Structure formats: C-alpha cells, structure tokens
Amino acid sequence: MSAATASATTSLMSETAGHQHSVRLTGVARHVALFQARNVVRSRWILSYTAFFLLATEALLRFSGNRAGTILSLANIVLYVVPLVTLVVGSVYLYNAREFIELLLAQPVDRRRLFVGLYGGLTVPLALSICVGIGAPLVARGFASTNDGIMLLILLTVAVALTMSFSGIALTLALYCDDRLRGLTATIGVWLLGAVVYDAGILAVVAAFSDYPLERPMLVLTLLNPIDLARVAIMLQLDVSALMGYTGAVFQQFLGGGAGLVVALGCLSLWVAVPVALGAHKFSRKDF
Amino acid sequence: MIVARELCKQFGQTQVLRSLDMKIARGRVTAIVGPNGAGKTTLIKCVLGLTRPDAGELLFDGAPIRGQDAYRARIGYMPQIARFPDNLTGIEFLTLLRTIRGSLASDDRMVDDLALRTHLQQQLRVLSGGTKQKVNAVAAFMFNPELLILDEPTSGLDPLAAGVMKARIRSERAAGRTIIITSHILSEIDELADDIVYLTDGSVHFAGSVADLRHTTEQPTLERAIAALMTRSAT
Numbered sequence: 001m002s003a004a005t006a007s008a009t010t011s012l013m014s015e016t017a018g019h020q021h022s023v024r025l026t027g028v029a030r031h032v033a034l035f036q037a038r039n040v041v042r043s044r045w046i047l048s049y050t051a052f053f054l055l056a057t058e059a060l061l062r063f064s065g066n067r068a069g070t071i072l073s074l075a076n077i078v079l080y081v082v083p084l085v086t087l088v089v090g091s092v093y094l095y096n097a098r099e100f101i102e103l104l105l106a107q108p109v110d111r112r113r114l115f116v117g118l119y120g121g122l123t124v125p126l127a128l129s130i131c132v133g134i135g136a137p138l139v140a141r142g143f144a145s146t147n148d149g150i151m152l153l154i155l156l157t158v159a160v161a162l163t164m165s166f167s168g169i170a171l172t173l174a175l176y177c178d179d180r181l182r183g184l185t186a187t188i189g190v191w192l193l194g195a196v197v198y199d200a201g202i203l204a205v206v207a208a209f210s211d212y213p214l215e216r217p218m219l220v221l222t223l224l225n226p227i228d229l230a231r232v233a234i235m236l237q238l239d240v241s242a243l244m245g246y247t248g249a250v251f252q253q254f255l256g257g258g259a260g261l262v263v264a265l266g267c268l269s270l271w272v273a274v275p276v277a278l279g280a281h282k283f284s285r286k287d288f
Numbered sequence: 289m290i291v292a293r294e295l296c297k298q299f300g301q302t303q304v305l306r307s308l309d310m311k312i313a314r315g316r317v318t319a320i321v322g323p324n325g326a327g328k329t330t331l332i333k334c335v336l337g338l339t340r341p342d343a344g345e346l347l348f349d350g351a352p353i354r355g356q357d358a359y360r361a362r363i364g365y366m367p368q369i370a371r372f373p374d375n376l377t378g379i380e381f382l383t384l385l386r387t388i389r390g391s392l393a394s395d396d397r398m399v400d401d402l403a404l405r406t407h408l409q410q411q412l413r414v415l416s417g418g419t420k421q422k423v424n425a426v427a428a429f430m431f432n433p434e435l436l437i438l439d440e441p442t443s444g445l446d447p448l449a450a451g452v453m454k455a456r457i458r459s460e461r462a463a464g465r466t467i468i469i470t471s472h473i474l475s476e477i478d479e480l481a482d483d484i485v486y487l488t489d490g491s492v493h494f495a496g497s498v499a500d501l502r503h504t505t506e507q508p509t510l511e512r513a514i515a516a517l518m519t520r521s522a523t
Contacts, residue, residue: 027387027388027390028388031384031387031388032384032388035373035376035380035384036373038375038376038380039373039374039375039376042375042376043374043375096371097373098371099367099369099370099371100371100372100373102338102367103365103367103424103427104388105336105337105338106336106338106360106363106365106367107360107361107385107388107389108357108358108359108360108361108388108389109357109360109388110357111357285340287299287333287338287339287340288333288338288339
C-alpha cells in the first residue's frame with residue numbers, strides 16, 4: 001500500500017471514528033433520560049401523583065353535573081398543583097442525583113447533553129403521569145369524540161407545558177443553590193410568587209390605577225407569569241368570562257379567542273425554553 | 289501522564305489550590321496524601337473536569353483538558369461516596385455506562401472477584417454502603433482505562449474486598465496502567481504506591497518516590513516519614 005493510500009485510509013478511519021463519537025454523544029441525552037425516567041417511574045411518589053389526578057378526575061366527573069364544569073375544576077387544580085409539585089419534586093430530584101451526576105460527569109459526556117438527559121428523565125414521566133391521570137378517565141367517558149375533546153386537548157397541553165416550564169425552573173434553581181434548604185425555599189418562593197402574590201399584585205395595581213387605561217400593562221404582566229398564561233389559555237377556550245379574571249379579559253379583548261390562545265401558548269413555550277437554556281448554561285460551567 | 293501547572297482554585301473565600309504544580313508519571317501508582325482540607329479531592333476533580341480551575345493549566349498526555357470531554361474515555365474513576373438512583377439495579381447502571389461510553393467490550397472480572405453477581409440484580413437502594421462501593425469499583429475498572437483515579441478505594445470495604453481491590457491495583461500496575469489513589473491508610477500506601485504527592489494547604493509540599501521520601505525525612509518507615517512531613521508542614 002502506498003503512503004498516500006495509507007494516509008487516506010487513516011483519515012477515513014478517523015472520520016468514521018469521529019462520526020461514531022458524535023452519534024454516541026447525541027445518544028447520551030436519550031440514554032440518561034431513559035435511565036432516569038425508569039428510576040422516576042419506579043418511585044412511589046410518581047404513582048401517588050398519577051393516582052391523585054385519577055381520583056380527582058373521577059370525583060369531579062361523578063359529582064359535577066356538566067362536562068365544562070369538570071374541565072374547569074380540573075383546570076383550577078392543575079394550575080395550582082402542577083407548578084407546586086413539579087418545583088418541589090424537581091429540586092429534590094437534582095439534589096438526590098448530585099453524587100450520581102458527578103459519576104456521570106466523570107464519563108466522556110458533553111455537559112449540556114447530560115443536562116438535557118436529566119431534564120427529560122424528570123419531565124417526561126411527570127407529563128405522562130398527568131396525561132394518564134386526567135386523560136384516561138375522560139377518554140373512557142367519551143370526551144375525546146365530542147366538542148369537549150378540544151378542551152381536554154388544551155387542558156393537557158397546558159398541563160404538559162407547565163410541567164416542562166417548572167421542571168426547568170426547579171432544576172435551574174437547584175443548580176444555583178448548593179444548599180438544599182435554600183434551594184427548596186427558593187422553589188416554594190417561586191410558586192408563592194406565581195400562584196398567590198401575583199394575583200394580589202394584579203388586584204393592587206388595578207385598584208391603585210383604576211383611573212388609567214391598564215389593558216396594555218396588564219397584557220405585559222400576564223406574560224411575566226407562566227401560571228397566569230396557562231390560566232388564560234384554558235379560560236379563553238372555556239369562554240367563562242367570570243373566571244377569566246382581569247388579564248384574561250384583556251387577552252380576550254385584544255386578541256380574541258384563537259389568537260389569544262396562540263400568543264399564550266407561544267409565551268408559555270418561551271417559559272419552557274428560557275429556564276432550560278439558563279439551566280444548561282449553569283450546568284455546563286458549574287463546579288461539582 | 290498528567291501535568292498540572294500553577295493550578296489555582298478558590299471556593300468563596302477559601303483558596304483550595306494555591307498555584308499547584310504536579311506531575312503524575314505514566315505506569316506508576318501515585319498516592320496523593322495530605323491532611324483533611326489540603327485539596328486532594330479538588331485536585332482530583334480538576335483532573336476529571338468536574339471542577340474548573342480558576343487559573344493554571346492541566347495537561348492529560350500533553351493536551352490541555354480544558355473544555356474537553358473525550359479524554360475521560362481513558363479514565364476510570366471511583367469516587368469516595370457511592371450514591372445511585374434508588375430504584376434501578378446495578379446491571380442497569382453498568383449498562384448505562386456501557387451505552388454512554390459506546391463500549392461493548394467490558395471487563396467484569398471484578399464482579400466475580402467481589403462476588404457481586406447476585407447483588408447486581410437487586411435495586412441499588414437495598415444495597416449496603418460497602419456493596420454500593422463495590423459497584424463503583426466494578427464501574428471504575430470495567431473499561432480497562434489507561435488511568436485509574438481511586439478516591440479512598442478501600443474505605444467502607446470489608447477486609448476481603450479490600451484485599452481484592454489491592455490485588456487488582458497491583459495487577460493493573462503490572463499491566464502498565466497509571467493509577468492515582470488517595471488514602472489515609474498509610475500501610476496501604478506503603479504497600480501500593482511508587483510515588484507520593486504530599487499536599488498541604490493547596491500546594492505540593494513533597495513529590496517523589498517512596499524511597500526519596502524516606503531518604504529526605506530520614507525516617508525508616510513510610511508512616512514515620514509522613515508523620516514527619518505533617519509536623520514539618522504544621523510548624
């Protein structure tokens with residue numbers, strides 16, 4: 001074999017080796033996600049979480065007369081429970097995996113891919129848990145084939161979006177706070193801000209500036225809170241103006257049902273992308 | 289195999305590594321020793337890329353490791369504490385490592401040596417601390433790495449398992465691998481180590497072969513020599 005062919009062969013070989021390497025790296029996120037998801041699925045708390053939604057949905061179906069009422073009550077449960085549980089579970093998940101993450105980081109893996117894997121391993125089981133817990137009883141009663149099907153779809157979409165957003169927020173907060181207690185406090189603080197303080201703030205603003213046109217500032221304020229965005233997205237579809245609240249009414253007025261939904265879901269997806277990107281950034285330069 | 293030049297690392301107000309210079313020779317067993325808080329674990333984490341030094345340079349086989357991932361395919365690491373996801377089995381854990389390393393060939397001599405085969409079928413949650421440490425040991429040796437980094441490799445192991453571990457370290461050394469260990473058990477270091485790196489306060493206080501250490505401290509045993517280093521560095 002001449003020298004030229006030899007070098008061509010080696011370069012070809014190193015090329016295939018490089019190719020295999022990149023394939024392996026993209027696989028890392030998927031394999032870690034599957035591994036962690038298996039761990040989560042076998043845990044007791046995820047079973048309780050699924051059982052909670054199953055029971056709540058069953059109970060509401062039995063005791064509330066109409067279908068829209070059931071969806072509405074479920075929506076209210078989802079808006080409070082999903083962010084809270086996802087935040088707490090997400091930060092505990094990261095703290096518990098701390099030593100294991102160190103072990104994985106000592107392997108030839110790219111940090112960002114590892115982070116995506118950890119995120120997926122948490123988010124996918126949580127989202128599936130909600131879809132099964134809420135979806136199964138409703139689909140069994142024929143919700144999917146009626147006009148309510150679209151409402152169910154929107155409710156589940158919003159619940160999944162909230163899960164994706166708050167698990168990213170939880171992981172990111174846990175990465176920034178090395179101390180467990182501080183991290184948990186921070187996640188609960190975030191929930192209180194989004195679920196309770198925010199509403200009080202809106203009321204205060206409305207009361208204080210009632211002489212001014214508040215529509216546009218309100219629209220902006222809604223975009224700042226993923227829980228409110230989720231609420232608006234659901235309420236626009238249910239068309240219950242009494243429960244839409246101030247921000248929902250503004251959405252309705254300015255954008256109408258269809259466009260409002262698109263804008264709300266679009267902003268929610270930003271609330272997924274930004275925390276995950278921040279978390280991946282922190283993860284890639286953190287000292288373990 | 290590894291060269292550290294003027295490595296600095298600060299955590300908050302504490303300067304953990306102070307302009308540390310070190311060389312780890314290929315094919316030898318190097319023991320990193322020093323009092324608690326001397327920077328041993330931080331140094332190891334820097335080599336593994338878990339912690340990024342604030343300043344200085346780390347070379348693995350002549351190439352800087354900053355921002356690199358692939359070099360870790362040549363390292364086997366056994367951390368001091370073993371904690372795994374609770375609900376998975378040892379087999380599942382080892383399979384994950386095999387997939388993310390993209391390596392089908394794996395050496396599971398340690399599984400039999402440590403009589404771990406049945407334990408690997410169980411969920412990791414139910415295993416005792418020592419058994420988990422054995423799983424860690426299997427993971428570190430599984431891919432026949434060129435460099436083994438063993439952080440307190442025998443702590444938590446029963447005497448039989450500790451013996452297996454030491455025999456394996458010797459056979460890896462005979463096969464030409466480079467090994468870094470940290471340990472507080474001086475008799476163990478005496479048994480295994482060729483070279484000693486003694487750290488205090490984040491810099492290297494002594495580096496050289498075990499014979500050199502005995503010679504410079506004019507002490508007959510390693511234990512006394514290290515004790516001499518400790519008192520000397522304390523004053």
